Amino acid sequence: MIEAAAIISAIINHWDDFAIIIALLLFNACIEMWQDRKASNALAALKKGLAPTATVLRDGKFTTIPASQLVPGDIVKVRLGQIVPADLRFTGGDYASIDQAALTGESLPVTKKIGDEAYSGSIVKKGEMTGVVIATGSHTFFGKTAKLVASAGGESHAQKAMFKIGNFLIVVAVILAAIMVVFRVYNDYVSHTFGVTTALNILQFVLVLLVASIPVAMPTVFSITLALGALNISKKKAIVSKLSSIEEMAGVDILCSDKTGTLTKNKLTLGETTLINAKDLQDVIFIGALASNKDDNDSIDNAVISALKDQDRLKDWVVDKFIPFDPVSKKIEAHLHNKTSNEKLWVVKGAPQVIAKLSNNSDVQNKVKDTTAQLAKRGYRALGVAESKDEGKTRIVLGVLSMFDPPRDDSKKTIEECKREGISVKMITGDDTAIAIETAKKLGMGTKIYNASQVFPKDLDPNNVPDDLAKLIAGADGFARVFPEHKYAIVKTLQKQGYIVTVSTTPQL
Incomplete structure:
Protein backbone atom coordinates (compact mmCIF):
# COMPACT_ATOMS: atom_id res chain seq x y z
CA MET A 1 0.00 0.00 0.00
CA LEU A 46 33.02 -17.57 13.40
CA LYS A 47 32.23 -20.40 10.98
CA LYS A 48 35.55 -19.91 9.21
CA GLY A 49 37.42 -20.23 12.49
CA LEU A 50 35.46 -23.34 13.43
CA ALA A 51 35.55 -25.05 10.04
CA PRO A 52 37.21 -28.41 10.71
CA THR A 53 39.51 -30.32 8.42
CA ALA A 54 39.59 -34.07 7.95
CA THR A 55 42.39 -36.59 7.52
CA VAL A 56 40.94 -38.81 4.82
CA LEU A 57 42.18 -41.80 2.82
CA ARG A 58 42.27 -40.77 -0.84
CA ASP A 59 44.24 -42.52 -3.62
CA GLY A 60 45.81 -44.91 -1.14
CA LYS A 61 47.20 -42.32 1.28
CA PHE A 62 45.89 -40.07 4.07
CA THR A 63 45.58 -36.39 3.15
CA THR A 64 44.05 -33.36 4.88
CA ILE A 65 41.01 -31.79 3.22
CA PRO A 66 38.18 -29.46 4.34
CA ALA A 67 35.53 -31.47 6.20
CA SER A 68 32.88 -30.10 3.83
CA GLN A 69 34.36 -32.22 1.04
CA LEU A 70 33.76 -35.54 2.82
CA VAL A 71 31.26 -38.00 1.36
CA PRO A 72 29.72 -41.15 2.86
CA GLY A 73 32.11 -44.07 2.46
CA ASP A 74 35.30 -42.06 3.01
CA ILE A 75 37.82 -43.54 5.46
CA VAL A 76 38.78 -40.91 8.05
CA LYS A 77 41.43 -40.88 10.79
CA VAL A 78 40.79 -38.93 14.03
CA ARG A 79 43.17 -38.35 16.92
CA LEU A 80 43.71 -36.30 20.11
CA GLY A 81 42.46 -32.70 19.85
CA GLN A 82 40.62 -33.08 16.55
CA ILE A 83 36.96 -32.30 15.90
CA VAL A 84 35.14 -35.28 14.42
CA PRO A 85 34.40 -34.02 10.87
CA ALA A 86 31.33 -36.17 10.12
CA ASP A 87 29.30 -38.98 11.63
CA LEU A 88 31.63 -42.00 11.67
CA ARG A 89 31.52 -45.70 12.45
CA PHE A 90 34.90 -46.78 13.78
CA THR A 91 36.58 -49.61 11.89
CA GLY A 92 40.16 -49.54 13.22
CA GLY A 93 42.29 -48.57 16.21
CA ASP A 94 42.28 -49.46 19.90
CA TYR A 95 39.96 -46.85 21.39
CA ALA A 96 39.15 -43.14 21.45
CA SER A 97 37.80 -41.01 24.28
CA ILE A 98 35.38 -38.48 22.77
CA ASP A 99 33.78 -35.42 24.35
CA GLN A 100 30.28 -35.14 22.91
CA ALA A 101 28.84 -32.92 25.65
CA ALA A 102 27.78 -30.22 23.20
CA LEU A 103 25.64 -32.73 21.30
CA THR A 104 24.31 -35.16 23.90
CA GLY A 105 24.87 -33.32 27.21
CA GLU A 106 27.07 -36.06 28.69
CA SER A 107 29.53 -34.33 31.00
CA LEU A 108 32.21 -37.03 30.73
CA PRO A 109 34.04 -38.11 27.56
CA VAL A 110 32.69 -41.36 26.12
CA THR A 111 35.03 -44.24 25.32
CA LYS A 112 34.56 -45.53 21.77
CA LYS A 113 35.78 -48.81 20.28
CA ILE A 114 35.50 -50.55 16.91
CA GLY A 115 31.86 -50.65 15.76
CA ASP A 116 30.80 -47.58 17.79
CA GLU A 117 29.62 -44.35 16.21
CA ALA A 118 31.13 -40.88 16.64
CA TYR A 119 29.11 -37.73 16.04
CA SER A 120 30.15 -34.80 13.89
CA GLY A 121 31.24 -31.84 16.04
CA SER A 122 32.43 -33.90 19.02
CA ILE A 123 36.06 -33.62 20.18
CA VAL A 124 38.64 -36.40 20.50
CA LYS A 125 40.21 -36.24 23.97
CA LYS A 126 42.29 -39.43 23.84
CA GLY A 127 43.37 -42.13 21.43
CA GLU A 128 43.44 -42.49 17.67
CA MET A 129 41.06 -44.43 15.43
CA THR A 130 39.94 -44.74 11.84
CA GLY A 131 36.34 -44.87 10.75
CA VAL A 132 34.05 -44.81 7.75
CA VAL A 133 31.87 -41.76 7.10
CA ILE A 134 28.21 -42.70 7.46
CA ALA A 135 26.60 -39.23 7.31
CA THR A 136 27.54 -35.67 6.39
CA GLY A 137 25.95 -32.22 6.54
CA SER A 138 22.29 -32.07 7.50
CA HIS A 139 22.12 -35.87 7.71
CA THR A 140 24.48 -36.01 10.72
CA PHE A 141 23.30 -36.16 14.34
CA PHE A 142 24.23 -32.49 14.75
CA GLY A 143 22.85 -31.56 11.33
CA LYS A 144 19.44 -33.00 12.15
CA THR A 145 19.34 -30.86 15.28
CA ALA A 146 20.21 -27.72 13.31
CA LYS A 147 17.64 -28.58 10.65
CA LEU A 148 14.89 -29.05 13.23
CA VAL A 149 15.80 -25.79 14.98
CA ALA A 150 15.71 -23.92 11.67
CA SER A 151 12.25 -25.26 10.87
CA ALA A 152 10.94 -24.47 14.37
CA GLY A 153 11.23 -20.71 13.87
CA GLY A 154 8.30 -18.54 12.95
CA GLU A 155 7.09 -15.02 12.40
CA SER A 156 7.92 -12.76 15.33
CA ALA A 230 21.44 -4.61 18.32
CA LEU A 231 24.30 -2.09 18.53
CA ASN A 232 23.97 -1.97 22.31
CA ILE A 233 23.85 -5.77 22.57
CA SER A 234 26.92 -6.12 20.32
CA LYS A 235 28.94 -4.25 22.95
CA LYS A 236 28.25 -7.22 25.23
CA LYS A 237 29.77 -9.62 22.67
CA ALA A 238 26.43 -10.88 21.31
CA ILE A 239 25.61 -11.31 17.63
CA VAL A 240 22.08 -10.41 16.49
CA SER A 241 21.38 -12.30 13.26
CA LYS A 242 17.77 -11.06 12.96
CA LEU A 243 16.51 -7.71 14.25
CA SER A 244 13.14 -9.19 15.19
CA SER A 245 14.86 -11.55 17.64
CA ILE A 246 15.51 -8.63 20.03
CA GLU A 247 11.82 -7.94 20.56
CA GLU A 248 11.14 -11.67 20.67
CA MET A 249 13.68 -12.19 23.45
CA ALA A 250 12.07 -9.39 25.45
CA GLY A 251 8.77 -11.30 25.50
CA VAL A 252 10.08 -14.78 26.36
CA ASP A 253 7.89 -16.89 28.68
CA ILE A 254 9.98 -20.09 28.83
CA LEU A 255 13.72 -20.64 28.64
CA CYS A 256 14.73 -24.17 27.65
CA SER A 257 18.35 -24.46 28.72
CA ASP A 258 20.95 -27.09 28.07
CA LYS A 259 22.87 -28.27 31.14
CA THR A 260 26.43 -29.19 30.27
CA GLY A 261 28.50 -26.11 29.44
CA THR A 262 25.48 -23.80 29.77
CA LEU A 263 24.24 -24.18 33.34
CA THR A 264 27.40 -26.05 34.34
CA LYS A 265 31.11 -25.45 33.62
CA ASN A 266 31.59 -28.70 31.67
CA LYS A 267 34.65 -29.20 33.87
CA LEU A 268 34.81 -32.14 36.23
CA THR A 269 35.43 -31.29 39.90
CA LEU A 270 36.17 -33.60 42.80
CA GLY A 271 33.31 -33.96 45.27
CA GLU A 272 33.21 -35.80 48.58
CA THR A 273 35.62 -38.68 49.17
CA THR A 274 34.58 -41.91 50.91
CA LEU A 275 37.36 -43.54 52.94
CA ILE A 276 37.70 -47.32 52.82
CA ASN A 277 41.15 -48.19 54.23
CA ALA A 278 42.75 -44.75 54.12
CA LYS A 279 42.90 -42.46 57.14
CA ASP A 280 42.93 -39.12 55.37
CA LEU A 281 41.06 -37.71 52.35
CA GLN A 282 44.19 -36.16 50.89
CA ASP A 283 45.96 -39.54 51.00
CA VAL A 284 43.32 -41.00 48.66
CA ILE A 285 43.56 -37.98 46.36
CA PHE A 286 47.38 -38.20 46.41
CA ILE A 287 47.37 -41.84 45.27
CA GLY A 288 44.76 -40.97 42.64
CA ALA A 289 47.00 -38.12 41.42
CA LEU A 290 49.98 -40.49 41.15
CA ALA A 291 47.83 -42.70 38.91
CA SER A 292 47.22 -39.75 36.58
CA ASN A 293 49.04 -38.40 33.56
CA LYS A 294 49.01 -34.60 33.54
CA ASP A 295 50.33 -34.45 29.97
CA ASP A 296 47.24 -36.21 28.59
CA ASN A 297 45.04 -33.29 29.69
CA ASP A 298 42.36 -35.81 30.66
CA SER A 299 39.38 -34.22 32.47
CA ILE A 300 39.31 -36.91 35.20
CA ASP A 301 43.07 -36.79 35.79
CA ASN A 302 43.01 -32.98 35.89
CA ALA A 303 40.20 -32.98 38.45
CA VAL A 304 42.09 -35.37 40.77
CA ILE A 305 45.40 -33.52 40.47
CA SER A 306 43.75 -30.13 41.03
CA ALA A 307 42.14 -31.38 44.26
CA LEU A 308 45.53 -32.26 45.80
CA LYS A 309 46.47 -29.48 48.23
CA ASP A 310 50.18 -30.25 48.42
CA GLN A 311 51.33 -30.56 44.80
CA ASP A 312 54.99 -30.84 45.88
CA ARG A 313 54.37 -34.39 47.14
CA LEU A 314 54.14 -35.55 43.52
CA LYS A 315 57.73 -34.39 42.80
CA ASP A 316 59.18 -37.02 45.19
CA TRP A 317 58.00 -39.88 43.00
CA VAL A 318 59.38 -41.11 39.69
CA VAL A 319 57.19 -43.09 37.28
CA ASP A 320 58.82 -46.35 36.18
CA LYS A 321 55.88 -47.65 34.21
CA PHE A 322 52.54 -46.15 33.28
CA ILE A 323 49.66 -48.27 31.97
CA PRO A 324 47.06 -45.92 30.43
CA PHE A 325 43.33 -46.39 30.63
CA ASP A 326 42.04 -49.44 28.84
CA PRO A 327 38.30 -49.61 28.05
CA VAL A 328 38.41 -53.36 28.75
CA SER A 329 40.17 -53.30 32.12
CA LYS A 330 38.57 -49.89 32.99
CA LYS A 331 41.55 -48.76 35.07
CA ILE A 332 44.84 -46.85 35.01
CA GLU A 333 47.95 -48.20 36.74
CA ALA A 334 51.35 -46.66 37.54
CA HIS A 335 54.52 -48.16 39.02
CA LEU A 336 56.69 -45.64 40.87
CA HIS A 337 59.64 -45.29 43.21
CA ASN A 338 60.56 -42.59 45.72
CA LYS A 339 63.59 -40.43 44.85
CA THR A 340 64.84 -40.32 48.44
CA SER A 341 63.97 -43.65 50.04
CA ASN A 342 63.76 -45.68 46.83
CA GLU A 343 60.47 -47.07 48.17
CA LYS A 344 58.39 -48.77 45.48
CA LEU A 345 54.70 -48.07 45.07
CA TRP A 346 52.09 -49.38 42.65
CA VAL A 347 48.95 -47.27 42.33
CA VAL A 348 45.71 -47.84 40.44
CA LYS A 349 42.49 -45.96 39.86
CA GLY A 350 39.42 -46.78 37.79
CA ALA A 351 35.84 -47.99 37.84
CA PRO A 352 34.84 -48.70 41.48
CA GLN A 353 33.61 -52.23 40.74
CA VAL A 354 36.97 -53.05 39.12
CA ILE A 355 38.99 -51.57 41.99
CA ALA A 356 36.82 -53.38 44.57
CA LYS A 357 37.66 -56.75 42.98
CA LEU A 358 41.35 -56.11 43.71
CA SER A 359 40.53 -56.72 47.38
CA ASN A 360 39.68 -60.17 48.75
CA ASN A 361 37.72 -58.57 51.59
CA SER A 362 33.95 -58.92 51.01
CA ASP A 363 33.21 -56.07 53.44
CA VAL A 364 35.37 -53.74 51.36
CA GLN A 365 33.67 -54.85 48.15
CA ASN A 366 30.21 -54.31 49.63
CA LYS A 367 31.12 -50.88 50.97
CA VAL A 368 32.47 -49.78 47.57
CA LYS A 369 29.32 -51.12 45.88
CA ASP A 370 26.98 -49.31 48.31
CA THR A 371 28.97 -46.07 48.06
CA THR A 372 28.89 -46.16 44.28
CA ALA A 373 25.12 -46.79 44.29
CA GLN A 374 24.50 -43.85 46.64
CA LEU A 375 26.63 -41.54 44.53
CA ALA A 376 24.84 -42.67 41.36
CA LYS A 377 21.46 -41.77 42.90
CA ARG A 378 22.73 -38.23 43.38
CA GLY A 379 24.14 -38.05 39.89
CA TYR A 380 27.81 -38.25 40.88
CA ARG A 381 30.49 -40.20 39.02
CA ALA A 382 32.58 -42.58 41.15
CA LEU A 383 36.27 -43.49 40.92
CA GLY A 384 38.01 -46.17 42.99
CA VAL A 385 41.61 -45.78 44.23
CA ALA A 386 43.96 -48.53 45.46
CA GLU A 387 47.68 -49.01 46.16
CA SER A 388 50.22 -51.79 46.59
CA LYS A 389 53.55 -51.56 48.44
CA ASP A 390 54.67 -55.11 47.60
CA GLU A 391 54.69 -54.87 43.79
CA GLY A 392 51.10 -55.93 43.31
CA LYS A 393 50.97 -58.98 45.60
CA THR A 394 48.35 -57.34 47.80
CA ARG A 395 46.17 -54.40 46.84
CA ILE A 396 44.66 -52.06 49.42
CA VAL A 397 41.50 -50.20 48.41
CA LEU A 398 41.93 -46.71 49.89
CA GLY A 399 38.66 -45.03 48.99
CA VAL A 400 36.16 -43.84 46.44
CA LEU A 401 36.37 -40.40 44.84
CA SER A 402 33.22 -38.69 43.58
CA MET A 403 33.10 -36.32 40.65
CA PHE A 404 30.55 -33.92 39.25
CA ASP A 405 30.26 -31.09 36.76
CA PRO A 406 29.78 -27.98 38.96
CA PRO A 407 27.31 -25.20 38.07
CA ARG A 408 28.70 -22.04 36.50
CA ASP A 409 29.27 -19.21 38.95
CA ASP A 410 26.58 -17.05 37.37
CA SER A 411 23.95 -19.74 36.67
CA LYS A 412 22.02 -19.53 39.95
CA LYS A 413 21.87 -15.73 39.83
CA THR A 414 20.72 -15.80 36.20
CA ILE A 415 17.95 -18.30 36.98
CA GLU A 416 16.78 -16.18 39.91
CA GLU A 417 16.66 -13.11 37.65
CA CYS A 418 14.67 -15.09 35.06
CA LYS A 419 12.15 -16.10 37.73
CA ARG A 420 11.79 -12.48 38.88
CA GLU A 421 11.02 -11.50 35.28
CA GLY A 422 8.36 -14.22 35.07
CA ILE A 423 10.40 -16.55 32.86
CA SER A 424 10.10 -20.28 33.54
CA VAL A 425 13.40 -22.17 33.12
CA LYS A 426 13.32 -25.79 31.94
CA MET A 427 16.45 -27.96 31.79
CA ILE A 428 16.79 -29.93 28.56
CA THR A 429 19.81 -32.24 28.64
CA GLY A 430 21.13 -35.46 27.17
CA ASP A 431 22.73 -36.42 30.47
CA ASP A 432 21.32 -38.85 33.06
CA THR A 433 18.15 -37.94 34.97
CA ALA A 434 19.90 -38.25 38.36
CA ILE A 435 22.63 -35.82 37.29
CA ALA A 436 20.04 -33.37 35.95
CA ILE A 437 18.04 -33.46 39.20
CA GLU A 438 21.15 -32.99 41.36
CA THR A 439 22.21 -30.00 39.23
CA ALA A 440 18.69 -28.55 39.46
CA LYS A 441 18.83 -28.75 43.27
CA LYS A 442 22.12 -26.86 43.35
CA LEU A 443 20.70 -24.11 41.11
CA GLY A 444 17.37 -23.73 42.89
CA MET A 445 15.42 -25.06 39.92
CA GLY A 446 12.46 -27.41 39.99
CA THR A 447 13.26 -31.12 40.17
CA LYS A 448 10.29 -32.46 38.20
CA ILE A 449 12.62 -33.75 35.49
CA TYR A 450 11.56 -36.68 33.29
CA ASN A 451 13.53 -39.19 31.25
CA ALA A 452 12.62 -38.27 27.66
CA SER A 453 13.14 -41.81 26.35
CA GLN A 454 10.48 -43.04 28.79
CA VAL A 455 7.80 -40.37 28.30
CA PHE A 456 8.12 -39.79 24.54
CA PRO A 457 6.84 -42.60 22.28
CA LYS A 458 9.28 -44.15 19.81
CA ASP A 459 7.04 -43.32 16.84
CA LEU A 460 6.76 -39.67 17.96
CA ASP A 461 5.51 -37.09 15.47
CA PRO A 462 7.19 -33.91 16.82
CA ASN A 463 4.61 -31.69 15.12
CA ASN A 464 1.60 -33.53 16.61
CA VAL A 465 2.22 -34.35 20.27
CA PRO A 466 -0.70 -36.00 22.16
CA ASP A 467 -2.64 -33.77 24.57
CA ASP A 468 -1.59 -35.67 27.70
CA LEU A 469 2.08 -35.41 26.71
CA ALA A 470 1.64 -31.71 25.88
CA LYS A 471 0.32 -31.09 29.42
CA LEU A 472 3.26 -33.00 30.89
CA ILE A 473 5.71 -30.89 28.84
CA ALA A 474 4.11 -27.66 30.03
CA GLY A 475 4.23 -28.74 33.69
CA ALA A 476 7.70 -30.31 33.69
CA ASP A 477 10.81 -28.62 35.05
CA GLY A 478 12.95 -30.37 32.48
CA PHE A 479 13.86 -33.49 30.54
CA ALA A 480 16.95 -35.71 30.56
CA ARG A 481 18.27 -38.19 27.99
CA VAL A 482 16.86 -36.07 25.16
CA PHE A 483 17.57 -36.45 21.45
CA PRO A 484 17.14 -33.78 18.73
CA GLU A 485 13.58 -34.82 17.92
CA HIS A 486 12.67 -34.55 21.62
CA LYS A 487 14.04 -30.99 21.82
CA TYR A 488 12.11 -30.03 18.72
CA ALA A 489 8.88 -31.58 20.04
CA ILE A 490 9.25 -29.81 23.40
CA VAL A 491 9.79 -26.38 21.85
CA LYS A 492 7.12 -26.81 19.18
CA THR A 493 4.54 -28.03 21.70
CA LEU A 494 5.16 -25.08 24.03
CA GLN A 495 4.89 -22.67 21.09
CA LYS A 496 1.54 -24.19 20.09
CA GLN A 497 0.33 -23.58 23.65
CA GLY A 498 0.98 -19.86 23.15
CA TYR A 499 4.34 -19.54 24.91
CA ILE A 500 7.28 -17.58 23.54
CA VAL A 501 10.16 -20.04 23.88
CA THR A 502 13.91 -19.54 23.66
CA VAL A 503 16.58 -22.25 23.72
CA SER A 504 19.91 -21.60 25.41
CA THR A 505 22.94 -23.73 24.65
CA THR A 506 26.71 -23.33 24.72
CA PRO A 507 28.64 -24.90 21.83
CA GLN A 508 31.74 -26.93 22.69
CA LEU A 509 34.55 -24.80 21.22
Missing part, protein backbone atom coordinates in the same frame (compact mmCIF):
# COMPACT_ATOMS: atom_id res chain seq x y z
CA ILE A 2 2.89 2.36 0.76
CA GLU A 3 4.40 1.56 -2.64
CA ALA A 4 0.98 2.12 -4.24
CA ALA A 5 0.82 5.53 -2.55
CA ALA A 6 4.23 6.37 -4.02
CA ILE A 7 3.04 5.40 -7.53
CA ILE A 8 -0.10 7.53 -7.18
CA SER A 9 2.09 10.47 -6.06
CA ALA A 10 4.15 10.11 -9.23
CA ILE A 11 1.03 9.87 -11.46
CA ILE A 12 -0.41 13.14 -10.15
CA ASN A 13 3.02 14.82 -10.07
CA HIS A 14 3.21 15.17 -6.27
CA TRP A 15 6.97 14.67 -6.35
CA ASP A 16 7.56 15.89 -2.81
CA ASP A 17 5.23 13.21 -1.43
CA PHE A 18 6.82 10.67 -3.78
CA ALA A 19 10.33 11.56 -2.58
CA ILE A 20 9.40 11.34 1.11
CA ILE A 21 7.67 7.96 0.74
CA ILE A 22 10.50 6.47 -1.37
CA ALA A 23 13.10 7.79 1.10
CA LEU A 24 11.31 6.09 4.00
CA LEU A 25 11.08 2.79 2.11
CA LEU A 26 14.76 2.88 1.07
CA PHE A 27 15.92 3.87 4.54
CA ASN A 28 14.03 0.99 6.10
CA ALA A 29 15.45 -1.48 3.54
CA CYS A 30 19.01 -0.16 4.06
CA ILE A 31 18.75 -0.52 7.86
CA GLU A 32 17.64 -4.15 7.52
CA MET A 33 20.31 -4.94 4.90
CA TRP A 34 23.08 -3.28 6.94
CA GLN A 35 22.19 -5.21 10.09
CA ASP A 36 21.80 -8.52 8.22
CA ARG A 37 25.15 -8.02 6.45
CA LYS A 38 26.86 -7.13 9.71
CA ALA A 39 25.48 -10.24 11.43
CA SER A 40 26.29 -12.43 8.42
CA ASN A 41 29.91 -11.23 8.36
CA ALA A 42 30.33 -11.92 12.08
CA LEU A 43 28.80 -15.37 11.78
CA ALA A 44 30.87 -16.13 8.68
CA ALA A 45 34.05 -15.24 10.59
CA HIS A 157 5.17 -11.41 17.56
CA ALA A 158 6.22 -7.84 16.73
CA GLN A 159 5.77 -8.56 13.02
CA LYS A 160 2.36 -10.10 13.70
CA ALA A 161 1.33 -7.02 15.71
CA MET A 162 2.54 -4.66 12.96
CA PHE A 163 0.68 -6.64 10.31
CA LYS A 164 -2.51 -6.56 12.39
CA ILE A 165 -2.28 -2.80 12.88
CA GLY A 166 -1.33 -2.19 9.26
CA ASN A 167 -4.02 -4.47 7.86
CA PHE A 168 -6.72 -2.89 10.04
CA LEU A 169 -5.75 0.62 8.94
CA ILE A 170 -5.50 -0.47 5.29
CA VAL A 171 -8.99 -1.99 5.38
CA VAL A 172 -10.43 1.14 7.00
CA ALA A 173 -8.64 3.41 4.52
CA VAL A 174 -9.73 1.35 1.50
CA ILE A 175 -13.37 1.27 2.67
CA LEU A 176 -13.39 5.03 3.27
CA ALA A 177 -11.68 5.66 -0.06
CA ALA A 178 -14.15 3.38 -1.86
CA ILE A 179 -17.15 5.13 -0.28
CA MET A 180 -15.73 8.55 -1.16
CA VAL A 181 -14.88 7.56 -4.74
CA VAL A 182 -18.32 6.00 -5.35
CA PHE A 183 -20.10 9.03 -3.87
CA ARG A 184 -18.00 11.57 -5.82
CA VAL A 185 -18.19 9.68 -9.13
CA TYR A 186 -21.97 9.25 -8.75
CA ASN A 187 -22.38 12.98 -7.95
CA ASP A 188 -20.22 14.08 -10.90
CA TYR A 189 -21.86 11.57 -13.22
CA VAL A 190 -25.35 12.80 -12.33
CA SER A 191 -24.27 16.42 -12.75
CA HIS A 192 -22.37 15.56 -15.94
CA THR A 193 -19.12 17.14 -14.59
CA PHE A 194 -17.00 14.00 -14.43
CA GLY A 195 -13.74 14.28 -16.37
CA VAL A 196 -9.95 13.91 -16.24
CA THR A 197 -9.57 16.80 -13.78
CA THR A 198 -12.19 15.32 -11.48
CA ALA A 199 -10.53 11.89 -11.65
CA LEU A 200 -7.13 13.40 -10.74
CA ASN A 201 -8.71 15.27 -7.82
CA ILE A 202 -10.27 12.02 -6.60
CA LEU A 203 -6.92 10.25 -6.96
CA GLN A 204 -5.21 13.06 -5.00
CA PHE A 205 -7.75 12.76 -2.21
CA VAL A 206 -7.28 8.97 -2.13
CA LEU A 207 -3.52 9.53 -1.84
CA VAL A 208 -3.96 11.93 1.10
CA LEU A 209 -6.28 9.45 2.78
CA LEU A 210 -3.89 6.51 2.26
CA VAL A 211 -0.78 8.37 3.43
CA ALA A 212 -2.62 9.76 6.44
CA SER A 213 -4.19 6.43 7.40
CA ILE A 214 -1.26 4.07 6.86
CA PRO A 215 1.70 4.42 9.26
CA VAL A 216 4.32 4.89 6.52
CA ALA A 217 7.13 5.51 9.02
CA MET A 218 6.24 2.66 11.40
CA PRO A 219 8.53 0.00 9.81
CA THR A 220 11.39 2.52 9.67
CA VAL A 221 11.00 3.60 13.30
CA PHE A 222 10.73 -0.03 14.35
CA SER A 223 13.88 -1.00 12.42
CA ILE A 224 15.88 1.94 13.80
CA THR A 225 14.85 1.09 17.35
CA LEU A 226 15.88 -2.56 16.94
CA ALA A 227 19.11 -1.60 15.16
CA LEU A 228 20.09 0.61 18.10
CA GLY A 229 19.25 -2.30 20.39
